[in-house]
Every structure is written in structure tokens, then in C-alpha cells.
Amino acid sequence: MGIVKFLRSKLLNRRRAAVHVEGGESCSGRCGDAAEAAAVKRLEWGEIERITGRFSVVVGEGGFSTVYMGRLPVCGGGSASAAAVKVHCGGGERLSLAFKQELDLLLRLKHENIVRILGYCDDADQGALIFEYVSGGTLYDRLHGRGGNKRSTLSWKSRVKIAFQLAQAIEYLHERCIVHIIHGDIKSSNVLLDGDSNCKLCDFGSAKMGFSSMIPPPSSLPSSSPYVRRKNIIMGSPGYTDPAYLRTGIALKKNDIYSFGVLVLELVTGLEAFRADKGLVLASMAAHMAKDVDRMDVSEVTNMVDPRLRGDFNMEEARALIGLVRLCFDESTLVRPTASCMVKMMKEKVSSISFMNSNLRHKLSNDL
Template identity: 45%
Template sequence: MCLASFLKFLKFKLRRKRIVDKVASIKDDNHLEGNDSIKSAARRYTWNQMQKYTMNFSSVIGYGGFSTVYLAQYPDSTTGAVKIHSQSDRLNQAFKQELEILLHLEHDNIVKLLGYCDDQDEGFLILEYAPNGNLQEKLHCVGKSTGRKTTVLPWKRRMAIAFQLALAIEYLHEKCALQIVHGDIKSSNILLDEQLNCKLCDFGSAKMGFSSTVLPQSSHGKNRMMLGSPGYTDPHYFRTGLASKKNDVYSYGVVVLELITGMEAFSAHSGERLTRKLDPMLRDAEKVVEIVDPHLRGEFVLEEAKVMTSLSAMCLSDSPSLRPSASDILRTMRNGIPSFSFLFRGKA
């Protein structure tokens, strides 16, 4: 029996190594040409081609921390978003990492990689275009002059986005070949398509190929590069530098709070985090009605708000071991919010 268990473990380790080696080798042109699934999912473009399709990079549709996103129009009239990283050794590595990861992902709620170019120092990714911008804009730019038409996001759609985001995280953590920690889940990294469906994006900070926790190579000192964004970063990660799936769960809890309250995760003006501001109210079911986004004008389901607030509180637990997994989150939503069970069809 012991021998059988050992052989099973050895087989698992060898399979794991083959997967990791496969991902590590995607920069090899011959490998890309020989893999039909990758070749069909993402095409390699030249810099000159993208200059043509973007009209010489004339239409900026977004900015990341270290990247600019341009609108591209293809000869067949389809539209794409071209993400160009800034020049630096570290950011070039982030580009390569994001490319490696996106080439191996396929999920309805994760942004699709349509193509890429790696023949310039900057490098670029061609992603599916999300015409409704991102969740941060939808939640926090209502009534503001932003150049993009914004309306109040209905309660049912907020719940759908919360569910779809949990599906994307479950896929990354548990269902793709390489278990992936996104590392920077936030409302501005949740794109919205024509039907306002969630499309999780920006994998430049992701960690892949492990299942529990990883200590960074430089685990102490000022030179340690931290993941995440203000208001969303797991305090436990801040303290220890340990990257784990539960970092993403914490960030998910913050996004859920944004969906419920319409408040920003971090106030640049006051420096206050939403989690700190609402902490006294998260575990008091009677106070939930007080924190729901007033822009909804009462058009929400109180019991659903209570379930989601309680779920957010669990995700934000100080101890990572007490936080739910992505599968636990989905189970809670399925069991606690039957009124939008239509979202769950085919999403087992």
C-alpha cells in the first residue's frame, strides 16, 4: 500500500514538472508554432502591424500602473485592446509573465488574449475589448465628468459580477493546470463587456505553479516588491510577504464591499481604507441596510445584502486560515441567494 502511494505521488510530481516546464518554454518560437491550441488562441503580430491597426497608437482607452492601453481595429472590423508595458527590465519581465499566464487560461470571466508582440523592448498584449470599461468606473464615477457615460449599476448586476469574479478566482486557484494567485484583484482590474459581465484582467503580478504559500526570494528588507494595491492588499501579506490564494480571497472581500456600498476601497484624500471604516458594521446584520449604496435608492434585496456582507467579513478575516476558499464562496452564494439562481446554471 505504501509503495502504491509513493508511486502515485511520484507520478503527480513528474506531471507537475512537465506542466511547469511547458509554461517556462513558451518563449521558444518553435514551441509556440507546434502547439495548435496556443497558436489558435493567440496570434503573434509585428510592431508595424499594430501601428496600422491602432492608427499609430492614436486612441488611448486606459492606463495601468505601468502600461498604456490603445484601441485597435482589425481588417475584419473586430476590436481589440492593445496593452503596452513601459520600458524597464522589471516591467519587461512582468510582460513576459503575463503573456505566459494568459496563453494558458481559458475562462468566460477572464479577459481573453487575442495576440501579442515581443519584437520590441516594450512588448504588447492584444486583449479582448471591454466596451463598458471597468468596475471601478461603473461604481465610483456616477455623476462625475469622466468622458464615459456612467449609470448606476443595478443590484442584480452587482450580484452577478460578484458571482462571476468568484468563478474566475476558483478557476485560477483550483481548476487550471497551473494554480495561480492573481495578486492584484481590484475593481479597476475587472473589465465589463457589452452585457456587463466580469472579465478579470492584469496578470502582471500573478504567481503561478504553487498551491499554498510561497515566501518571496527577497523576503525582507526595503527592496522586496509587494503585490497588490492600496485598500485591497491582504494585511497578512504586508506583514509576512507570504503570497497565497487567501491574498486573492481578501481582495475579493474588498471588491464585494465596494459592490454593496458603492464606496471606494481606499480614499486618497484621507488615506482611510474601506475595510477599516466599515469593520464595526460588518458583523451586525441590523446595520447592513445603513451601508448599502444610496445610489440604488432602496432597489436591492436586504437578505442578499446581509449574506454578501457576512461573506465579505469572512473573506477579510485577519487569519488567512479562517477565510473561505473560492469554492466555499460560490457554495455560500448558491445556498444563500436563491433569487438569482439563474446565474448558476452550468456553473457547477
């Protein structure tokens, strides 16, 4: 009983160490230093309508939200900066669970490969989150030419960089946050790219805090139960969702590792994770991969790599990434690597990553 009181006291103290935001209100969480936290603005609904031009330009849509282009005024009277405004559909008694959860999480996060929150609105039943605008669209669009994205094929070096940056973002969520976070819906459409193909992980509406979380199986609950609706929200996406999660209903960090494996395979092959029209699931390719990837001959590896690259890729890097995918897909969640192990393996086995890191260190030293 004393332990329970102690834990409750710690949680209460964390919540009291709230982040002060514009408008005189506070939100629980941690968001870098105080100056950055203060920059997260609380806006009225009328201001959301104004900065989006009354929701005139849609830049993205999901099952529970729509994202609009916005122009956010800059302090000091400078020209407005571009922003992405995510408006949640519906709200329950006050705000939807997904909105409150995502807002609380985002106020805690600070990582260069996680999309940055600039402001929010929680008026009555209306919910909106304002993010930095990332100009390159989603990784899904870039890989598969959707959403009018007809730019040149994403290069091998860019694909390797995206995989490594995403692994670092997952490591941050799983192991470096004070409260560990399971993203719950890692997929290429939730990865944004800037003009230099640096990635930003977004959409934390399905995320969970803590090491694991039980979601009751739908068969054990009436269809009207709120738990069924909640399970639908955090279920994940076809082609990316861990079969272990589907079997148990327990959300684990290793579910994110599985989804990351699917995304890396998507980067290597250029194929979609799921094709409903053809009934194809990309992860099923794992069954045909050689268990000992080091013994895969050149033709086997080449046949797996996106043909649009026209052979312009590093054979040993491709072999290393395919080997990592196999580990992420292991039926036993205990055998799958942790996020920090993935980062370490990629640093050791993917040569261009060490080159990218040295370039980054050089750039930072020059900036200083």
C-alpha cells in the same frame, strides 16, 4: 533528489507541450483546445503600430503599461474587430518580468469571466498583449463615474452577478487550473464589463503560479536589489491588499480572497476601496460590522448599501454578501473561505444567483 528530478522532468514535459502560434513560434502553456491556441497570433512591432493607428487612442493606463484601442484584422477578409492593445513600458534585458509572466499565464487560461488574449508581440525590448475589447469599461469607472462614465447607477442584480462571476473566475484560477494561480491584484479597475454587465477579470502582471510564494521583505534587501523592484510590481493596490501579505511578504491564495472581500464591499456600498485625499480605507468598515450578520437589523443593512440604489435591493442578499465579506476579512488566513466555498455560499444564500444560472442553462440549451 529523485523527487526533484521527477518534478523537473514533469515541468519540462509541460513546457514541451507548447502552444503553436502564428509565426512558427511556440509559447508554453495551455489555452483551451488547439484551434483556439492557434488563434493567438504573434505579431511584429510594425503590425502593433498599424493596428493601433500608431498608438492614437488611449483607453487605459497603469503603472507599467498603457492600453490602446486597436483594430485586429479578421481571417477571411472580414471587417476588423475591436481589440485592446496593452503595451508594457520598459523591458529590462529583453522583456519585463511582468510581461513575460502575464503572457505565459494568459496562454494557459480559458474562462468566460477572464479576459481573452488574441495576440502578442515580443520583439526585442518591445512588449504588447492584444486582448478582446470589452465595451463597458472597468467596474471602477462604472461604480464611481470615472473616465467619463456617466451611465446610470449599476443595478443591484448586476452587482450580485458581477460578484458571483468574479468568484467563479477566482475559483478557476485557484482550484481548476493545472497550475494554481494567485492573481495578486484583484480590484475594481481590473474588472472589465461588457454591455450586459458580465465581468472579465484582467491584468495578470502581478500573478503568481503555485500555492504560495515568498517575497523577501524590502528592509532585508538593498534598494538596488531586483527583488525590491519585483515586490513593488506584485504588491497589489492600496485598499485591496491583504494586511497579512504586508506583514509576511508571502503571497497566498487567501490574499486574493481578502481583495475579493473588499471588492464585494465596494459593490454593496458604492464606496471606493481607498480615498487618498480623505485617508479612508473601505475595509476598515469591517471593524464596525456586527459579528453575527444575521442579527443586523434592517436599518443597519440599509445604511451600508449604496444610497444611489434608493432602496432597490434585496435585503437578504445584501445580508449574505456582507456576511461573506466578514469571512474574507478574517485576520486568520486559515479561517477565510476558499474560492469554491465562496461560490457555494453565494449559490445557497443569494437567491438571484440560482435564477441567473437557470437562465444561463436555458440559453445554452437553446443555442444547442
